[in-house]
Amino acid sequence: MQSQERGTIAAFLESAVSVGASSEEVAALIANTFTGVDQALVPIVGQRGMAALYKRSLHLSRPMHPWLPAAAQGSESGMDLAALTAALAARTSAEAASAGTQLLESLRVLLTTLIGESLTERLLRPVWATFLSGPSARDTTS
Amino acid sequence: MTSKAIINRLATGVPGLDDILGGGLPEFSFNLIAGQPGCGKTTLAHQIMFALATPERPAIYFTVLGEPPLKMLRYQQQFEFFDTEAINQAVRFVNLSDAAMAGDLDQVLKRIVDEVTAHGPALVFVDSFRSVVLASEKDGNPHNRLQQFVQQLGMLMTSWEATTFLIGEYFSETDANPVFTVSDGLIWLRQSVQRNSMVRKIEIMKMRGQPTLPGLHTFRIGTSGIEVFPPASVANPSDASVRAAASAPRLLMGVAQLDDMLGGGLPRGYSLLVAGPSGSGKSVLAAAFLAEGARNGETSVIAAFEQHPNRSRSRIVAELIAGGKVGLVENRAADLSIDEIVYMLMREIRRLRATRVVIDSLSGFELALAPTFRPDFRESLANLVTALAGVGVTVLMTSELEDRYTDLRFSPYGTAFMTDAIIVQRYIEVDSRLRRVMAVVKVRASAHSDQLREFSIDADGIQIGQMLAEHEGLLGGRPTRKPLTQLAPLAANDPNG
Numbered sequence: 001m002q003s004q005e006r007g008t009i010a011a012f013l014e015s016a017v018s019v020g021a022s023s024e025e026v027a028a029l030i031a032n033t034f035t036g037v038d039q040a041l042v043p044i045v046g047q048r049g050m051a052a053l054y055k056r057s058l059h060l061s062r063p064m065h066p067w068l069p070a071a072a073q074g075s076e077s078g079m080d081l082a083a084l085t086a087a088l089a090a091r092t093s094a095e096a097a098s099a100g101t102q103l104l105e106s107l108r109v110l111l112t113t114l115i116g117e118s119l120t121e122r123l124l125r126p127v128w129a130t131f132l133s134g135p136s137a138r139d140t141t142s
Numbered sequence: 143m144t145s146k147a148i149i150n151r152l153a154t155g156v157p158g159l160d161d162i163l164g165g166g167l168p169e170f171s172f173n174l175i176a177g178q179p180g181c182g183k184t185t186l187a188h189q190i191m192f193a194l195a196t197p198e199r200p201a202i203y204f205t206v207l208g209e210p211p212l213k214m215l216r217y218q219q220q221f222e223f224f225d226t227e228a229i230n231q232a233v234r235f236v237n238l239s240d241a242a243m244a245g246d247l248d249q250v251l252k253r254i255v256d257e258v259t260a261h262g263p264a265l266v267f268v269d270s271f272r273s274v275v276l277a278s279e280k281d282g283n284p285h286n287r288l289q290q291f292v293q294q295l296g297m298l299m300t301s302w303e304a305t306t307f308l309i310g311e312y313f314s315e316t317d318a319n320p321v322f323t324v325s326d327g328l329i330w331l332r333q334s335v336q337r338n339s340m341v342r343k344i345e346i347m348k349m350r351g352q353p354t355l356p357g358l359h360t361f362r363i364g365t366s367g368i369e370v371f372p373p374a375s376v377a378n379p380s381d382a383s384v385r386a387a388a389s390a391p392r393l394l395m396g397v398a399q400l401d402d403m404l405g406g407g408l409p410r411g412y413s414l415l416v417a418g419p420s421g422s423g424k425s426v427l428a429a430a431f432l433a434e435g436a437r438n439g440e441t442s443v444i445a446a447f448e449q450h451p452n453r454s455r456s457r458i459v460a461e462l463i464a465g466g467k468v469g470l471v472e473n474r475a476a477d478l479s480i481d482e483i484v485y486m487l488m489r490e491i492r493r494l495r496a497t498r499v500v501i502d503s504l505s506g507f508e509l510a511l512a513p514t515f516r517p518d519f520r521e522s523l524a525n526l527v528t529a530l531a532g533v534g535v536t537v538l539m540t541s542e543l544e545d546r547y548t549d550l551r552f553s554p555y556g557t558a559f560m561t562d563a564i565i566v567q568r569y570i571e572v573d574s575r576l577r578r579v580m581a582v583v584k585v586r587a588s589a590h591s592d593q594l595r596e597f598s599i600d601a602d603g604i605q606i607g608q609m610l611a612e613h614e615g616l617l618g619g620r621p622t623r624k625p626l627t628q629l630a631p632l633a634a635n636d637p638n639g
Contacts, residue, residue: 042237043234043235043236043237044205044211044215044235044236044237045210045211045212045237046205046211046237046238046239046240047240048239048240049210049211049212049237049239114212114215114216115212115215115216115219116216116219116226118226119215119219119226119229122226122227122229122230123229123230
């Protein structure tokens with residue numbers, strides 16, 4: 001499912017890569033975006049609901065990026081972003097950007113399946129606006 | 143000298159609900175929406191919320207345990223009232239499951255206080271409250287803890303000027319639940335199942351300070367949400383019938399000779415019962431009545447409760463419906479309540495500003511009612527006739543009459559007394575043919591013919607002929623020819639001839 005958001009996520013991360021962002025910087029961008037998603041969704045679905053969505057997204061993305069961290073069993077405390085950041089930072093920045101795009105898009109598609117396009121867009125709009133519209137990583141650090 | 147507090151009544155946005163609430167929902171009230179699973183509690187809450195919430199005075203919807211929020215959003219957005227753009231603006235969802243799962247009522251209350259303080263909502267919903275109750279049972283003394291919680295919540299919400307709804311499953315109405323005592327309003331939703339029909343009912347068991355309509359009221363859940371059907375008398379307080387009856391020329395039936403028999407047509411605002419056996423021509427007469435209305439520039443509504451509408455509806459009626467001259471109310475599912483039928487009729491009457499109504503037939507109407515209402519059919523019918531009279535329309539109802547030649551009956555329901563006028567149709571046997579006769583039995587407060595006239599049905603409709611003056615014993619079904627000596631004077635002396 002090709003979407004406008006996927007295009008936005010991919011373009012943003014790819015532009016960061018193209019201007020020479022390190023894999024650590026790409027990993028931080030992705031982790032920040034997930035933090036934004038977490039802030040948008042936890043008030044509505046609760047910690048456990050968010051954790052379930054994140055685990056499912058990881059599960060859906062691992063066939064293409066097997067090096068992504070496996071979802072921790074029995075964890076109810078939300079997303080393990082430290083594990084994600086570490087895994088992303090260990091790859092090349094292009095690989096990290098590709099996996100991050102895949103992961104965020106999986107979560108968005110999952111949410112769309114459950115609650116529909118317009119409500120998903122309504123809930124995640126502030127996240128994309130905050131994390132994907134700013135200057136790229138290289139610009140902020142220079 | 144201080145004046146009394148003014149209680150604003152909020153329009154709930156649920157059609158019909160404000161009527162049975164007694165004028166709307168009191169502002170800042172503390173309400174309970176109760177009922178068994180699947181009876182529409184969450185839908186009712188959402189519909190009220192989306193109708194009332196604004197960005198300035200938003201709503202907060204706390205989800206506790208029970209239905210996962212994603213599921214709730216998935217299903218509720220199917221309704222037309224669900225406004226995606228309102229989310230996180232006028233409407234805010236807050237999940238309290240983490241605090242509730244820990245069984246910590248203080249923590250739950252603190253989260254509610256924090257959110258209410260931060261956003262100053264006009265409306266607060268807690269769904270489902272039963273899970274709060276269950277969570278509280280983890281503590282030693284559940285009733286005390288719960289009572290404290292509810293007391294605090296009620297006090298807090300009132301002082302924050304928030305109209306509050308606790309949504310919950312309460313299986314026992316007689317349970318001395320402290321929540322019942324504290325709440326200002328108690329809205330109970332039910333499902334009544336009889337055979338394979340299910341009817342939804344709503345009852346306002348309590349609403350402080352206002353005259354609610356007592357009893358169970360039917361409602362339906364459709365794509366636009368919940369629609370409540372208040373009793374007809376409330377829906378139509380009108381003296382239109384009085385005005386209609388007093389003024390204006392009579393309505394013509396579309397059969398000239400029949401108008402003569404009625405004493406110059408049917409008085410406006412009257413209800414007419416056309417009774418007769420199967421195939422005697424009741425629906426043909428009803429079609430003529432509708433066509434005559436259309437000819438005079440009037441609009442009409444027909445309530446068709448037949449099993450095969452397309453087969454039984456005449457070409458004339460079908461054309462009138464297609465042409466917008468006649469509104470159609472039909473339903474073949476056996477799950478209607480009388481209030482819903484009246485509601486549908488009234489909506490069509492208002493929409494078309496109709497002056498004529500046909501109900502074809504009462505037998506089909508009875509079958510369309512949910513089984514749970516059938517024992518009250520006679521009473522329901524009386525309500526229907528009263529309601530229609532209340533808006534001043536002229537009503538023609540057909541009634542299937544089992545042909546019994548031993549007694550003279552007009553309606554199998556004992557409904558004859560409710561109607562202002564009655565026309566009866568019969569079959570008789572003459573010269574080895576089945577022939578039809580018709581008579582005007584009653585026209586309230588009006589002179590009318592007492593003749594029993596033969597009639598036939600052809601391509602142009604009903605043709606009324608002469609009296610069968612040479613025969614007697616017509617109502618027995620097998621008339622005999624009178625002796626010739628009696629014939630001439632009778633026909634000559636009749637003033638209606």
